Amino acid sequence: MGRGGDAGPLKLKRTFSLESLSSVKDDLVVLRHLWFGSKKGDSHAQRLESFYSKQASKYDKFREKFLWGRRPMLAAAAARLRDRHDLIWVDMGGGTGENVAMMNEYLPLSHFKAVYIVDLCHSLCEQSRLKVEANGWKNVHVIEGDACEFVVPEGAADLITFSYSLSMIPPFHDAVDNAVGQLAQDGLLGVADFFVSGKYDTPMRQMHWGRRFFWRSIFDIDNIDIGPERRAYLETKLERQWEINSEGSIPWVPYLRAPFFVWLGRPWVDAGKQAHHEQKVEAPALFPPTFLYTQSWEDPEPDMKVMRICPEDTVMRICPEDTVLTLTSGGCNAMNLLLHGAGHVVSVDCNPAQSSLLELKQVAIQQLDYEDVWQMFGEGKHPHIERLFETRLAPFLSQKAFNFWQTRLWYFKQGLYYQGGMGKLCWVLQTLAMCCGLHFSAKRLANAPTLQEQRKQWDSLALVYFCKNGPQLLVWLFSKLLALLLFNRFVLWFGGGVPGKQYALIQQDGIPIEKYLARTVDGIAENSHLRKSNYFYYNCITGHFLRDNCPSYLRQAEFAKLQGGLINGLTIASGFFLDELRARKYTKVILMDHVDWLGDAYVQELAATLAQQVLPGGIVIWRSASLSPPYAQAIADAGFAVTCLQRASDGYMDRVNMYSSFYMAVRKSKTA
Numbered sequence: 001m002g003r004g005g006d007a008g009p010l011k012l013k014r015t016f017s018l019e020s021l022s023s024v025k026d027d028l029v030v031l032r033h034l035w036f037g038s039k040k041g042d043s044h045a046q047r048l049e050s051f052y053s054k055q056a057s058k059y060d061k062f063r064e065k066f067l068w069g070r071r072p073m074l075a076a077a078a079a080r081l082r083d084r085h086d087l088i089w090v091d092m093g094g095g096t097g098e099n100v101a102m103m104n105e106y107l108p109l110s111h112f113k114a115v116y117i118v119d120l121c122h123s124l125c126e127q128s129r130l131k132v133e134a135n136g137w138k139n140v141h142v143i144e145g146d147a148c149e150f151v152v153p154e155g156a157a158d159l160i161t162f163s164y165s166l167s168m169i170p171p172f173h174d175a176v177d178n179a180v181g182q183l184a185q186d187g188l189l190g191v192a193d194f195f196v197s198g199k200y201d202t203p204m205r206q207m208h209w210g211r212r213f214f215w216r217s218i219f220d221i222d223n224i225d226i227g228p229e230r231r232a233y234l235e236t237k238l239e240r241q242w243e244i245n246s247e248g249s250i251p252w253v254p255y256l257r258a259p260f261f262v263w264l265g266r267p268w269v270d271a272g273k274q275a276h277h278e279q280k281v282e283a284p285a286l287f288p289p290t291f292l293y294t295q296s297w298e299d300p301e302p303d304m305k306v307m308r309i310c311p312e313d314t315v316m317r318i319c320p321e322d323t324v325l326t327l328t329s330g331g332c333n334a335m336n337l338l339l340h341g342a343g344h345v346v347s348v349d350c351n352p353a354q355s356s357l358l359e360l361k362q363v364a365i366q367q368l369d370y371e372d373v374w375q376m377f378g379e380g381k382h383p384h385i386e387r388l389f390e391t392r393l394a395p396f397l398s399q400k401a402f403n404f405w406q407t408r409l410w411y412f413k414q415g416l417y418y419q420g421g422m423g424k425l426c427w428v429l430q431t432l433a434m435c436c437g438l439h440f441s442a443k444r445l446a447n448a449p450t451l452q453e454q455r456k457q458w459d460s461l462a463l464v465y466f467c468k469n470g471p472q473l474l475v476w477l478f479s480k481l482l483a484l485l486l487f488n489r490f491v492l493w494f495g496g497g498v499p500g501k502q503y504a505l506i507q508q509d510g511i512p513i514e515k516y517l518a519r520t521v522d523g524i525a526e527n528s529h530l531r532k533s534n535y536f537y538y539n540c541i542t543g544h545f546l547r548d549n550c551p552s553y554l555r556q557a558e559f560a561k562l563q564g565g566l567i568n569g570l571t572i573a574s575g576f577f578l579d580e581l582r583a584r585k586y587t588k589v590i591l592m593d594h595v596d597w598l599g600d601a602y603v604q605e606l607a608a609t610l611a612q613q614v615l616p617g618g619i620v621i622w623r624s625a626s627l628s629p630p631y632a633q634a635i636a637d638a639g640f641a642v643t644c645l646q647r648a649s650d651g652y653m654d655r656v657n658m659y660s661s662f663y664m665a666v667r668k669s670k671t672a
Helices: 002-036 044-052 056-064 070-081 098-106 122-135 172-181 209-220 229-237 300-306 332-339 352-367 370-379 385-396 399-406 420-435 439-446 451-460 462-469 472-486 489-496 500-508 513-527 535-542 556-563 577-583 600-613 632-637
Strands: 087-092 112-119 140-144 157-163 183-194 239-250 253-266 323-327 344-349 570-574 586-592 614-624 640-647 661-667
Touching (some): 070 098, 070 183, 070 385, 087 098, 098 112, 098 122, 122 140, 157 172, 183 229, 229 253, 300 640, 300 661, 332 344, 332 556, 332 570, 352 370, 352 385, 352 399, 352 556, 370 556, 420 439, 439 451, 600 614, 600 632, 600 661, 632 640
Parallel strands (some): 087 112, 087 157, 157 183, 323 344, 323 586
Antiparallel strands (some): 183 253
């Protein structure tokens, strides 16, 4: 009985081992034909047959680990066609029909009236026919023929794809012309293929000459031309909708990663429109490889009142004619401006990771249901983030954001609000609180039902009581130790986003950093109710928001407004503030605290540019870690009426309470 009981697992192991060995053998057979296989014949069809005939049955398993662009292409096409039915799809050079099986994962084949797999290679078509029969696909037809000559029986196709096939068609102009000529006016053409850039190509495609020479030579051995000409020709025929340029591993070939691209285009709507090419942007030196902030760390409520855009103000409230420039940070406040009526909000950040975070929020609002957005950015976690990203989010992201997020989806497994510089700092502080036995006290503080109860919880904390009432010498020693370990310049920059110049401004006011931070935290605990109205610090303590205590874009009614069209008024830019300031005229500008970071020469240039680009009567606001920031006078001298609205003399300014002063400047008329 014992032997019989063991037979099942042993047999399973042996079967698994044999399957693994068989898979390895199949891969090696394919590799042998790739590297040393024959490509003989007088016609293109004969050369294809000689190349594929002996590897056709093993084609799919190997290519699944090699042709990395297929799934992103199919997912991007499916995301744009998911609300349509009775579609016609032609897969040019469709090979074994594996693309059809993959597409069924993204868009059910019931959405298609007909699918045509067109290929010139007989052996691959035979594999495709077997697959169609095995799966019972009644609407899928295998056509052994030339992509340059195939005619769509219905007259036009809603989707035409070239999946790693355009580079293997010598007369590619004819293939593209034939496809474009049969593409419906609202149709899509998708291409996934290997590539090298031109010598002078667009920023996101550009390669070093060594890589161009190496990869073009390698693929040329197999009669595959991966030069830039095919994509360049496509862009003379169709308007590009989406593109990524990446690289993927090769089975059993260590270190080497083959470059590939995915491209989606449609018939031109405006033939005179210039194609936009995404710029390659690198973060400035000393920036972390990710974002610093997961949420915006300036209170939007005083901003709305100062900029005269609160709901009760009907004289100067923000309106669709307003164009507002702001720093991105976590992006929450940029969307809040849209909800208050701004027609166009330009959000810029020199850290492309911050732009990628806001872009993900924007695309999520456009493409997802409220509950999915809440899980991602309210709870900070989503159990199905990989699938959601692949099918609903990635197809609409820029390449910069796509590259950033595809390797960081685990943020939404561990918790988004514990990532980035400030997120990691919050995690460290929570861990220290737990080690010191303060974890549950912090939770009680965050969830106190009233402000009075919160004050009571705060004052009862042993650490707070010690700092307020303990022996002065011990308190001084403790505060210095804390400043040395947690509030040194390294931690303040990478964890709190406080650079050296801003740190120096705090010191110039004669306030030790530990007292500055103590004032910040104590002011919040005594004056702002965390559970009901202060989502900033509630999130820091708990790692998530609440539905009644969160940034405005996460409230269901406000989310509906953004998804209804308001979010389309947001422009996200990666780059420097001055460049976006020069790009257009503005009625309102939010500098946040970034002028604290900058030198005198930049301040003078910024003030002069504000004078040129802010319309008369326009408003500029900023916050500073200094009680009297020295650059305020430079802005006044440039033609602004500058007013200090608030100083943190009483220990409390607003729900963030991280700054020492809050300023407004109104652009004077040129005749004033």
